[in-house]
Amino acid sequence: MRFSLLTLLSATAALAAPSQVSEGTSLEARNDGVTHFVYVTENGIFPxxxxxxxxxFIWFRFGYGLNSIVEGEYEQPCQSYGNGFASPSIYHTNSGYYHQVFVVDVPNTEPRWYYSSEDSRCKKGHVAVINPPSDGSQTLANYQARAxxxxxxxxxxxxxxxMENDN
Structure with a gap:
């Protein structure tokens, strides 16, 4: 059992950590940026x-059920930001994750607030941020409370x- 638990913990850490875009993907030709995986599920957005x-790059992976992510503004939680990103609604009925990912380029290090837009999940606190401000002026906890x-x-x-195939 110890080996299985250790293996599981190692795999979890590897999946959560940013990684270089693997060779052979269509994204490799764009640049040498790091790929960050974000998991969108019925239970929340992780991390x-x-x-x-x-x-x-941010690769959004969608779990079981109906899922989507939409960029909003900090001052208006759960409201779509017209110039932001928005994935299609993904309905996945199998275990594991959907066979495609929604890929968003990171053009700068400015904060990008976003939420899960299906089934009123935003209003249940399913919100997240890319590059939260380091000065503490805007926090995920505050964004979530207002959501x-x-x-x-x-x-x-x-x-x-x-959308890209998840190779």
């Missing part, structure tokens, strides 16, 4: 905070990223 550099009181989630359309 809720990602620290990325300009030129990195719980936010008005109805607005409609959105896919933009600002693209």
């Amino acid at each position: 809720p905070e990602v620290h990325a550099n300009e030129g990195d 719980l009181r936010a008005p109805r989630v607005m409609e959105f359309s896919e933009r600002g990223g693209q």
